[in-house]
Amino acid sequence: MNREKMLEGAIGIWRKAVLPVAQKQRIELTSETELRAPPMVLFIGNHSSGKSSLINHLLGHNAQRTGVAPTDDGFTFLFYGEQNEQLDGEALSSNPEMPFSGLRRFGAGLLRHIRGVSVKAPILKRVWLIDSPGMIDAGAEAQRPYEFGKVVRHIAEQADLILLLFDPEKPGTTGETLQVLSQHLGGMEDRLRIVMNKMDLFADIRDFARAYGALCWNLSRTLRAQDLPHIYTTMIPGPDRAGLSPESFTTALDELREDINALPQRRADNRVTRMLHDGREVYMRAGVTEALRGKLHALLTRIAGATAGVGVLCGVGWMTTLNIVQPDARFGAHLLWSVTLLLLLTGAGLFGRKLYRDAQRHYQSDLDRIFEETFQELLMQPGRRADLIHAWSNARPEFERIFSVFGLRKLGRVRPAELQLLKEAIEVDLPEMRRDAPEP
Ligand SMILES: Nc1nc2c(ncn2[C@@H]2O[C@H](COP(=O)(O)OP(=O)(O)O)[C@@H](O)[C@H]2O)c(=O)[nH]1
Ligand SMILES: [Mg+2]
Incomplete structure (x- = not known):
């Protein structure tokens, strides 16, 4: 039995044994479109940790705006398309062929803050990428017209890989970011990877060791899982980037890309795991x-x-x-x-x-x-x-x-x-x- 057949078989069992009971219990479950959706990667982390830059790098295309100031206050879903097209949240979530109808339950406040973008980038034929607004920008939580934590959890549940980016420029935010993480992403450690970005900014190896040690310590205190998630130490190539030996960090980027490219094979497993969990x-x-x-x-x-x-x-x-x-x-x-x-x-x-x-x-x-x-x-x-x-x-x-x-x-x-x-x-x-x- 191959993995696609396995997924279909599992959906059959799900429809017969799980769905009817869930309906009686008035539990809103993942839809079948969502279960069959392509693999997805969610990028989260503080603003300016490099989420959008990493996405652009993976796409080989400047699809997302980047910058030091908070540039984004919403979620962007990136998928493949011959033409570059944009869909607003309303269109994205009401299209029955798209796996995003679940977002509607978070209300119009959220729908105004999501968009879909089609880009002609090869990686999007294998996986979809999801960019997100900064996690803990001061004051943003109160101003957001939707419940950020719940939305992140909903999207993370659908994702096959969650990349959490850290920014060594702001070491003080690490603990806080991890708090958000443990509050909203508990139980999803299996698909979580850490990206310690901007490695070029470390002055020397002692600097790096200190930051890395602190990150591991914080992670081990926050996460329920036995093992630490994999930590990619990356640097996104750019004109002004020198510092610590850049090659090893672009190698980490290549490894990350391989991890993402392997997702289509893991997708069926992940979806069955989700059905089991639900x-x-x-x-x-x-x-x-x-x-x-x-x-x-x-x-x-x-x-x-x-x-x-x-x-x-x-x-x-x-x-x-x-x-x-x-x-x-x-x-x-x-x-x-x-x-x-x-x-x-x-x-x-x-x-x-x-x-x-x-x-x-x-x-x-x-x-x-x-x-x-x-x-x-x-x-x-x-x-x-x-x-x-x-x-x-x-x-x-x-x-x-x-x-x-x-x-x-x-x-x-x-x-x-x-x-x-x-x-x-x-x-x-x-x-x-x-x-x-x-x-x-
Ligand atoms: N030095 C350095 N700067 C980076 C790196 N990655 C991203 N940046 C810069 O950090 C800033 C914020 O990046 P952005 O992708 O917009 O962050 P986002 O808010 O997480 O999406 C931009 O000015 C990027 O050019 C990196 O590896 N090294
Ligand atoms: Mg961004």
């Missing part, structure tokens, strides 16, 4: 929802049972009374018993409703325990606990938001068979597919 989230959320529903149903059944019991007892009392009283007292007995029954049932109804609401509130504040209970079996498998707990704590805020907006009743019921199918997809089918596909 599928796991859907599974956890649906599992917890159904466990909650189960508990509340059990409570409702008990309340209904108790109410029926009260009704039956009243009925028996009623009959008995009718049998023992004189015929002329029967009207009074009827009246007495019907009022009693009415009062008891109303009371039971009110009390039951309060019980139910209290229980719902109680369970919602106790989601972590319900999660533990529901996924006991998985959590006990060797080596899985930490990952599952981490995934759950990532998924939980959005789960609670959806839950409080829609409530249990508007989240369609996921039947045990559906849940089982989903479990098989993420525990067996998708992982096996990835294992079976031959290495490129």
